[in-house]
Amino acid sequence: MTTTVITGIGELVTNDPARREQGGLLGLLPDAAVVVERSRIAWVGPGAEAPDADVRVDAGGRAVIPGFVDSHSHLVFAGDRSAEFEARMTGEPYTAGGIRTTVARTRAATDEQLTSHVARLVAEMRGQGTTTVEIKSGYGLSVHDEARSLAVARQFTDETTFLGAHVVPDGTTPEDYVALVTGPMLAAAAPHARWIDVFCEDGAFDVDEARAILLAGTDSGLRGRLHANQLTYGGGVQLACELGLAAVDHCTFLSGDDVSALESSGTIATLLPGVEFSTRQPYPDARGLIDAGVRVALASDCNPGSCFTSSMALCIALAVREMRMSPAEALHAATAMGAAALDRDDVGVLAPGNAADLVLLDAPSYVHLAYRPGVPLVAGVWQAGRPVVGTPS
Numbered sequence: 001m002t003t004t005v006i007t008g009i010g011e012l013v014t015n016d017p018a019r020r021e022q023g024g025l026l027g028l029l030p031d032a033a034v035v036v037e038r039s040r041i042a043w044v045g046p047g048a049e050a051p052d053a054d055v056r057v058d059a060g061g062r063a064v065i066p067g068f069v070d071s072h073s074h075l076v077f078a079g080d081r082s083a084e085f086e087a088r089m090t091g092e093p094y095t096a097g098g099i100r101t102t103v104a105r106t107r108a109a110t111d112e113q114l115t116s117h118v119a120r121l122v123a124e125m126r127g128q129g130t131t132t133v134e135i136k137s138g139y140g141l142s143v144h145d146e147a148r149s150l151a152v153a154r155q156f157t158d159e160t161t162f163l164g165a166h167v168v169p170d171g172t173t174p175e176d177y178v179a180l181v182t183g184p185m186l187a188a189a190a191p192h193a194r195w196i197d198v199f200c201e202d203g204a205f206d207v208d209e210a211r212a213i214l215l216a217g218t219d220s221g222l223r224g225r226l227h228a229n230q231l232t233y234g235g236g237v238q239l240a241c242e243l244g245l246a247a248v249d250h251c252t253f254l255s256g257d258d259v260s261a262l263e264s265s266g267t268i269a270t271l272l273p274g275v276e277f278s279t280r281q282p283y284p285d286a287r288g289l290i291d292a293g294v295r296v297a298l299a300s301d302c303n304p305g306s307c308f309t310s311s312m313a314l315c316i317a318l319a320v321r322e323m324r325m326s327p328a329e330a331l332h333a334a335t336a337m338g339a340a341a342l343d344r345d346d347v348g349v350l351a352p353g354n355a356a357d358l359v360l361l362d363a364p365s366y367v368h369l370a371y372r373p374g375v376p377l378v379a380g381v382w383q384a385g386r387p388v389v390g391t392p393s
């Protein structure tokens with residue numbers, strides 16, 4: 001059996017709660033080593049105590065972090081909306097309606113075109129340190145196109161999400177469309193999906209429609225997550241808390257009652273600062289949420305409309321600069337909390353038994369992720385123990 005020891009790690013971010021007393025929120029370990037056996041982590045500890053292994057890799061004093069867990073993306077689509085972005089940057093507002101442009105292009109694409117496009121985006125993410133990604137449907141909006149979108153996504157991740165309720169497509173009424181989503185579309189989508197999601201917002205679905213769709217999904221064995229309070233105040237966040245969903249995403253416009261509901265429910269607030277960057281909206285109040293005891297994750301929301309970045313490092317930099325998260329809170333939110341938002345305890349934390357998903361940074365400290373915005377700092381990536389990006393030997 002091949003084992004690999006990574007030595008010379010100047011700063012190891014473990015996220016291991018058992019290391020918090022000494023290593024803080026990130027469970028930091030200086031001068032560390034990690035042993036990988038097949039797809040799992042076999043050992044973590046001080047470099048001086050590292051056991052021998054078949055293969056040795058020297059990190060040369062650089063930092064190693066857990067692979068990013070990007071718990072929110074919409075990668076299955078075709079077409080380009082850069083003109084919409086350009087118009088926004090000269091004053092046009094973002095609206096949910098732009099989704100329909102992408103629906104038309106996605107329906108017209110072949111399965112092969114969709115698959116190769118997702119492959120390109122997943123490779124782009126991996127090259128930037130993302131080792132777990134959730135992928136939603138939501139640009140098909142017909143029984144056939146939602147099911148095939150999820151079948152495409154499933155080739156790349158187990159974390160697939162049925163988002164038939166993204167917007168009501170042209171040519172139908174909200175009532176008829178909710179009946180389709182909760183009936184034949186759900187039946188066709190469920191075999192390819194782990195999660196169900198709804199865009200709960202003005203111009204998309206209201207709280208009652210969202211509740212009916214989420215409950216139909218959970219009756220079919222899917223778990224719920226929700227887009228809420230992105231563009232306006234509303235009841236979406238409280239619905240997510242009431243239903244005990246794993247995560248509610250965006251959380252840009254929150255009332256005091258929303259914050260209290262999040263704090264007492266344990267539902268994770270997933271913030272997507274790339275969206276506010278790309279739509280010129282106000283950023284969510286991450287500092288207020290964390291200080292109130294809410295669990296916060298960060299994700300990219302990579303999609304062609306509101307935010308076309310695949311960079312978790314950019315999200316971390318924005319979270320630190322614009323939302324007043326500390327660099328440690330932001331990295332933790334982009335790894336361990338992303339995993340929690342997907343109900344996963346085998347990724348996002350570097351501890352024995354967990355997935356060997358590691359990123360070697362070309363930097364002495366994780367702080368460089370926010371300190372050097374826009375700079376490609378990923379020197380190596382191991383995914384399930386396999387070196388998948390430029391790993392040194």
Ligand code: NIG
Nearest residue numbers: 098099199227301303305306
């Ligand atoms: O998460 N909010 C809804 N869905 C996406 C945007 C989709 C689009 O504009 O194409 C989001 O921001």
Ligand code: FE
Nearest residue numbers: 072074227301
């Ligand atoms: Fe989204």
